[in-house]
Amino acid sequence: MTAPPLDLSPPVSDEIRQTTCYMCACRCGINVHLTSGKVSYIEGNRDHPINKGVLCAKGASGIMQVTAPSRLRAPLRRVGPRGSGAFEEISWDEALKLAVEWLAPLRETAPEKLAFFTGRDQSQSFTGWWAQQFGTPNYAAHGGFCSVNMAAAGIYTLGGAFWEFGAPDWEHSKLFVLFGVAEDHDSNPIKIGIGKLKDRGVRMIGVNPIRTGYNAVADDWIGITPGTDGLLILSLVHCLLEAGKIDLEYLAKFTNAPLLVNSTEGPEQGLFVKNAEVQPFVIDRRTGMPAPWDGKGVEPDLGAVWQGHRTVFQHLAERYLAPEYAPEAVADRCGVTAARIRALAAELADVAFNQAITLDRPWVDFRGDEHASMIGRPVSFHAMRGISAHSNGFQTARALHLLQIVLGAVETPGSWRLKPPYPKPVEAHPTPHFVTVPGKPLSGPHLGYVRAPEQLALRDDGTPARIDKAFSWENPFSAHGLMQMVIPNAHAGDPYRIDTLFLYMANMAWNSSMNTAAVMEMLTDKTADGDYVIPRIIYSDAYASEMVAYADLILPDTTYLERHDCISLLDRPISEPDAAGDAIRWPVVEPDRDVRGFQSVLLDLGARLGLPAMVNADGSAKFRDYADYIVSHQRRPGVGPLIGFRGDGTLEGRGDPNPDQMARYIDNGGFYQAHVPEEASYFKPWNMAYQDWAVATSFFESPQPYLFNLWSEPMRRFQLAAEGHGHVQPPDHLRDRLKLAMDPLPIWYPPFGDAAGADFPVHALTQRPMAMYHSWGSQNAWLRQIHGQNVLFLPTKIWTGQGFVEGDFARVTSPSGVIVVPVAHMAALNEHTVWTWNAIGKRKGAWGLDADAPEAAKGFLLNHLISELLPEQGDGMRWANADPVTGQAAWFDLRVRIERVGPRDQTAPQFAALPDPPRASGGRGQDPAQDLAKNFLKFLGSGRKGQNT
């Protein structure tokens, strides 16, 4: 039979609109194809700096998100008991009036009674500004249960962090070492980068208890025992020091290794020795005399001893050369042989020093010293939640940065590079603002980087000023807040009671809370008077998540293709090491429901509340909507949310607001890039060409060169306080913990979860599937066919040890809970570890899914096993299950025991099905009229596009 004629050039669509993806936190550029006004196809934008045309499984499934039947359709007011899911639809005017009725009195009397927390929000510089205008100290996003350890350790050590704020030098790196990673941060850039390494045959080593995803393609896999990464890393540092394989010139010139540590007992001990100008100084090798740390030509002496004070370098070397860090001493605890640790150290040393690379790029450092070329240590690292979601995560992340630094492998060619607006020294960040004055805005931003006990967010009586106890003695460096503690603390009235809990896009009644079942009870719990303990809850979400049933007022948000957004340099931009970048979203389709973009709603609410920055002198609303704010708001004169096309449209970084800016971004594919000059591309913290460019592009008002902080003076100040020095003193019960955790040099201590003891011998972890983003993927008809239910993967030792067979379930018991779940065998797994995909498990009735959906019947959460508090210790205290430095939720400290229970029909626990809230009907392909039309076409034998035309 001859081949039928084919139309090989069918037009793809009527129109392409370019915007920014929001199927996860990666923020890729997308081409949205529209046919007859509807989204018909989504692909990656080839010109976009993040994804360069590629797109992940989530991004390519966006069409099923914007048509999902889980979309909320109108504002809702609760009419039944909280948690019952009984709602009535109301108008936006009614909804906003109700919110004003609740919030206005709080602002006038006690602004802290509003707790406003956002989830996977990408507009934190805006939502934080709104909360600041309202005047409540109780604002943060979700970093506290995400990866604040990684962010804070990076800022305090390097002035920049992993997350998506730095990247390996994919073009030049010769060895890539990857520690536990959450796949949704920098998702496509990391995949693109791994592809580049593979093209060049570069070795990649994965350090992870679980060998999936990136670790599956790693050339070597080190299946480390959870929570021991810091010990392994410090042992590598030990080996490198012992062999002298460290970059001494880099340490002397660009880090605080040559600064002198005060050895005099008393309130200055452990701080840097300062000169008359209160500046730390170094000993110049040329003269043996003190010299300014930033003086031209100065050669800082790492080995100096001055008036009995030794350098940071000597303290550091002495600590890590100690036998307790020898590979043989740590091997068993890490689950890695000593020989393997030494081989890894040797490989790092070989690549860093024997395979160093030189780029022919002259540059001038902050001392005014000229360098003829850029010498690189082509060893790169990346890490994320795997090492940070432990109670020792902050110090572990610091340890990893220490390893990078001793190798000279930060901001050098081939190593790991920061993305503008980073590097940014910790001193250039704000400190927390928290003092409330009824009827007035807060005096500055909520979140910041504490450098001394005096900057903690404490009330006059020493108790925490914030509902989440951020920036308190319990977790002094909680730079992202502690969202996971808001509901438990508000319920306990500790440190005080609140009135209104206002949440955005945070599924706190399910997968975003630890101890989920208890949190649901806290949300519905009543006082003896019959009032809810948490009196009012306002929630904004685009979808029928589990949290919806627990709110009193629902403000339905749009999907990502129906809204304006701003991915800003003031917040979490889309920069790459060679360019600052920001981006927008714009409504490429109009909503077909009575929903509004949350940020526009917030501005409307702000204007109705009369918040100063949101109203004109005559009381009218200052901003038409979020798009108007994005273009016309100025954070400082000439500096706004977007850096591109300012002023007359030609200005970059600084310039007056340009009314055409949004249109220019749309014409430019939805993004803008300001390119780092070539001579500024590496050594950025010390490179004057970079510093000058950063000032011109608005990141700083003056150059901010600095030294990397191997020794953290801010941490030492907290240790000093714990030792009894200074007038701001911690409570006695926290002194020992602060002395341990606030060590100014990186340390390792066992995760607090290990206290569970021998009854709970197994580590339990979760991972994010590459094809899902938190709970969102399950409402997506395509993605849920990839991951429709999760199982608990068991290592061979447990699988065969207990005689598990296919189809079995296991009872999984932790110190705080029990679940019964389906299991499967996995060999490529640390033998003391079990794991599952996170956020696949759903509550029956949520997300527009049928009540018998496998996500609810067979899917499950580990959250039921994890408490936000550590087990009672008999001291009457509520000890958070968190890192004592930052308050990061210690999800991965979880210890369990596993028992075979044979086959079951469904997982346990199960909860009553949630009633279906009013939501969009149908879903693509679910419209009966469409099905009928399809049948007709088949009967008529009518060809479809692309065939027999």
Place this chain on the structure above:
Amino acid sequence: MTSLPASTGTKLGLVIDLDTCVGCHACVTACKGWNDQGYGAALSDQNPYGADPSGTFLNRVHSYQVVPDDAPPQIVNFPRSCLHCEDAPCVTVCPTGASYKRAEDGIVLVNEDACIGCGLCAWACPYGARELDMDAGVMKKCTLCVDRIYNETLPEEDREPACVRTCPTGARHFGDLGDPHSAVSQLVAARGGFALMPEQGTKPTNRYLPPRPKDRPDQASLLAPLLDIKATGFAGWLDKVLGKI
């Protein structure tokens, strides 16, 4: 029965690098998205929000575990789609002639107007690369995006299959495997690319590049960099180390 072309000079196909594929499923949904609105009937989903969702996919990714005797266990991610065989049993088995192989480029396609949905071709395919669409009642399979690769309405750089365009790690390559000088043929030669299940005698066009050897650090030679310095005591160490500046 349907005949195959005697030979095709051009053999368009995919080369998939199993050393690089991280199993992210990007190719799976990019394929679904394009072909849902492209060649032939849409790719339907059954019970998409219910108990047992299923649907038509032309490309799926499976993950396999490999447990070597002398090295840690490994995971291999394995994307699976039509291999556009030279001796395609799915074509010769087709009773209506709907299933055919293009003489000009070797792509195996289904003429949906002639397809009666009998499923013989899916039964004949040893690779499980065909899926009957339950809504349309016709057989669906990878078209190598025949409506993209020659599509003059697309920019030239986009004239490649949707799965190749979207692959974040660049693990998927498209080209003429009939031309020994093509980039894909050279890649296959350099990396020892293999055909899937050659014993089936179907002569697949697509090739897979094997995972590189893993977990074999050369410990003896690698330890050398650590053996430079031997010092006793901290002071001795400090002198030795700092003497190197």
